[in-house]
Amino acid sequence: MTRQITYAEAINEALDEILRDDESVFLLGEDIGHYGGVFKVTKGLYDKFGGDRVIDTPISESGFIGLGIGAAMTGLKPVIEIMWIDFTLVAIDQILNQAAKFSYMSGGQSKVPLVIRTQGGGGRGNGAQHSQSLEGLFAQFPGVKVVCPSTPYDVKGLLKSSVAENCPVIFIEHKMLYNTKGEVPEEDYSIPLGKADIKRKGSDVTIVSLSRMVQFSLNAAKELEKEGIDAEIIDLRSLAPLDIETVIESVKRTNRIVVVHEAHTTFGWGAEIVSRVQQDAFDYLDGPIIRVGAEDVPIPYNLELEKEVLPQVKDIVKAVKEALYIEVK
Amino acid sequence: MTRQITYAEAINEALDEILRDDESVFLLGEDIGHYGGVFKVTKGLYDKFGGDRVIDTPISESGFIGLGIGAAMTGLKPVIEIMWIDFTLVAIDQILNQAAKFSYMSGGQSKVPLVIRTQGGGGRGNGAQHSQSLEGLFAQFPGVKVVCPSTPYDVKGLLKSSVAENCPVIFIEHKMLYNTKGEVPEEDYSIPLGKADIKRKGSDVTIVSLSRMVQFSLNAAKELEKEGIDAEIIDLRSLAPLDIETVIESVKRTNRIVVVHEAHTTFGWGAEIVSRVQQDAFDYLDGPIIRVGAEDVPIPYNLELEKEVLPQVKDIVKAVKEALYIEVK
Amino acid sequence: MFNLEVSDPAKLLFSKDDSLRILEQLITIRKFEEKSIELYKSGLMGGSLHGYIGQEAVAVGVCSQLNKDDYLTVTYRSRGQAIAKGASIEKLFAEMMGKVDGYCKGKGGPMHITDLEIGFLGANGIVGAGIPIATGAAFSAKKKGTSQVSVTFFGDGATNQGVFHEALNLASIWKLPVVFVCENNLYSEMSPIADMVPNEHLAERALAYHIPAVIVDGNDVEAVCKVAQEAIERARNNGGPTFIEAKTYRQQGHMFGDAETYRTKEEVNEWKKKDPIQLFTNKQIELGYITDELVEQLSHEIELKVEKAYQFALNSEQPNYDEIFTDVF
Amino acid sequence: MFNLEVSDPAKLLFSKDDSLRILEQLITIRKFEEKSIELYKSGLMGGSLHGYIGQEAVAVGVCSQLNKDDYLTVTYRSRGQAIAKGASIEKLFAEMMGKVDGYCKGKGGPMHITDLEIGFLGANGIVGAGIPIATGAAFSAKKKGTSQVSVTFFGDGATNQGVFHEALNLASIWKLPVVFVCENNLYSEMSPIADMVPNEHLAERALAYHIPAVIVDGNDVEAVCKVAQEAIERARNNGGPTFIEAKTYRQQGHMFGDAETYRTKEEVNEWKKKDPIQLFTNKQIELGYITDELVEQLSHEIELKVEKAYQFALNSEQPNYDEIFTDVF
């Protein structure tokens, strides 16, 4: 049985089931308890599981992530909410110098099974300090997994797998996806980390993306279809682990590829995809790989400017045409 | 007149001249005053300019970088030392959410002419929290410039330009370069940011790198020369601004390119070079672009393992041969 | 340990004219805030709206004691302080609407209001982040030997951020001319501060840094004026920092749309009885300085001014797309 | 406000046997540290060596009061605490040499010693970073209802890091069984703590979080035992955290090679007269519990043990290159 629920509801369900099934799990974050989170993602969980399992914290991100690390090392499984991904920057030493490195530095003794849920991306006019796409920053550091789900189905299944991991996972939701609906089965399921998902089969060009840009890419594919261009849409689902094989396999069929992300283009994670593809499928490429990303400027407040800065469906369409040499830059 | 001085001495000279020439400059950092810095880079400056210009701080990186930002916005020019680049992670909100964004968010009103000097890289068995190469992290954020000098000449000239900028500059020295010597003129000079430097002219392959890897690349070129391979070595000098034109121009002549950096390969900045080159010089490439970077693991303590993790001359030689199809992977 | 500072109910602290001017400021902020809600409801702004209704006496009390060239850093909840410091309400509305005549040309938005001409160094979306920056402006003033003072406003919740601690220590050991103004409105977002700190009075925290601290009725504008004046004088005369905890209350939700499930209607109503504007108006009427009619007339005039400013902003243009690429550095 | 806790010079706190065991531990650490210098000088280790000579009574005093399953986080200066908690000196030397028999298989190094079997959760190279992590282990213990206690050791300088503040607040509001042990050795690297804080006693800082705080002569092992025992008992009985400031001194430089220009020989010599091992030895001799000969014999036996451990480490193998890729997650 499946039903249509929102992305936020799907996360809520996953957390509900995880709290029910695993006593060692607890949630930690700002305003996630009684209030249910500013995006309402943890709604009802405090009432159901109590203040010992769903815990409101002071505004001390370094402190409570550090606390989560210590708890994770000693047998608990914290699922921490950082309200906006932009705020991870006040606590990034704990995430990237501590959580990410403890297993390695201890020769495998210390494990840090910690999930940090957060939300990123633009589109709401929240300005430069509340609109960033930082998945690529985390992916630069060995020792953390980085998951960026695009649909209600994926977000639930991936969150369940993330909590089952025995290492730190940065789980990045998208603020503009919380209210989007999709089919989610009532039965228990999970989606393993590191498996890209082909969200649309196609033969003319491969479009690689994740999170909100998957829907944009699907919309672009619809536009392109009208013009007889058949795009394959790959949703990476996670950057670490990175399922490059699915991408390579696709490019070997389509010979053209466009990478789409909301992060800034320059030094963005799209470059990694480009590098791997040109390395492993050089002879299959009929033309340069095109990247579509945000302009290299802080995200402006004005909604029109913001839209212009962030990738839009039309930009993806244009990039595909460029990749197919239908339109010249 | 030029003389041979070390990289550390060259920085010291630059700071000395800057402090002498510009009253608004002051230095801030841990143990930089009386002690002269743990790497002795600020040696003698406290005695010469006094405790008002060369200021020892508490171990409060967020606090004193924030203080530097406020000082920079109100007419001073702080040059801050963060002892190890790994420690920027405790203060990165101030660097990337604050300093990097103020000009843009204020519509150009607030300028933050702040230089953060720090040192990175491995090679000394300092372990995972003291050996990172984080230049690519900073380069992901619009609003900061990122400079990584490789020689005594460059480090002096680039530091002088960095302090003259009207924006935040992350100035990344390399711990293994401090004692390396090179020619530095006695006359005043500076090197503009954003100009790559061809450290060796060559025709068979282009090797792009910066910081310590420039010397490694030059050594590799010597090896390659013995086998009749003539490598061109480009020192980017800075990631932001990025002088991609010099790289493209070179590749158009050599048709082969290898990118070398000490940062982790996956999601490292080398991918950006790959992306730009395949985009702007696709038809000139005779083969895939090869990246040489650190293995995707935290830096291990054991010196032998560390060496194996970090790029070595032999790895560059091998990559060049791969690029030239002389050796197959 | 602390005595709540309040004003003398039997007499005015200032002259009739000055008192009227203070009332005018209070009403201007109130009207501006009320209009802002209309603005937000009309869908004319992006992001979130964090209102100041109920806390006006803190901004007015402190800023009325400052010179034009004194510095200020503030939070997302900052139009009140901006107006009290002398900002143009035209430009404020225009910025909130993302228009080109806004303070930041529409690129910053309500969370990033900046006006260097009145020392308004920038509002901040990151909790606590403005505290070290104001400390840095104080450092500048001290170093340059001007007699400027720097003030930073922040909430109760911000006292749990690491930078708060670091900045207070720096201000203390370097005896900087900075005034820390903590607006304790009992909640940080939806979390009661009483659950998040062990302290009844946040002022206690300042004592750990040997910073003189006072608590004041933040709804009593004269009392705020008095403690602010003392603190500012201390700073101006090289006496170092002061910490002011202003006990106040926000009458609206944390942001527009806040369900306010974390507090009772009764609590809100109790505090509305202590409305700072009503209190100060009543006192002046009771003491015979002004009449109901005068207040009504004043309110009306201010409403017209606010309406005019709003219309100005409505009629202002969208920023040009070129603005996307300016002011990055 | 504070009374320095010292022991009764006229009698031993513990039985003859227990006192001897404590002396044995003190000497073991001293001999280990002396041998470490030899190790470092021989070029057998990478990175830096941060010695503990002079501070041994703090580690021994605190750890002697802990159970095997109590938790500990420590700093780069941590072999002393490890030995006091029951670590193997073989594995410690082997780790310092980067050998496969080391605690972390040679991948962590001296700054990252970990031994989960004795609750030694990990040494840390980032100042202050272990403080919230220990707080998290205390959170685990409390949540699971075990009676374990968590202890974190850190230096005077670490009290200026933001996480220190955040963690103390969390420990206080959640009444966690954690003991904060601040080893005030007067310097943070080369900077006198007196210049970096306004406080004569760092214990003062804990009071701001309503955490009971004591100051103790850190060179008086019995006094340390006593205050530690009280703090640990409080934690075990749900009484929440305690802050212990141990006044002590490192007799060697911050790290091997430190020029020590920031302090006088006289100062060092004064403190050497208060050597913790000498003091405790003398007391036992004076009270007739032991003889010079016994001490000499004990020292000799320990020296042999340390030498044997050293030889073990010398003979241990280098880790296999495969180890590079294990333990990342």
Ligand SMILES: Cc1ncc(C[n+]2csc(CCOP(=O)(O)OP(=O)(O)O)c2C)c(N)n1
């Ligand atoms: C570092 C950081 N963490 C969390 C947030 C989200 N946030 C925005 S306002 C706020 C509450 C702040 O409370 P307080 O300091 O009391 O100020 P108030 O809003 O009451 O004026 C929070 C948690 C943030 N902006 N920055």
Ligand SMILES: Cc1ncc(C[n+]2csc(CCOP(=O)(O)OP(=O)(O)O)c2C)c(N)n1
């Ligand atoms: C965040 C951070 N900043 C700076 C350093 C460099 N550093 C290493 S030890 C040290 C001094 C620490 O002093 P203290 O806390 O008193 O400990 P002690 O070394 O005296 O035991 C500093 C500044 C670091 N490791 N981490």
Ligand SMILES: [Mg+2]
């Ligand atoms: Mg508040």
Ligand SMILES: [Mg+2]
């Ligand atoms: Mg110390």
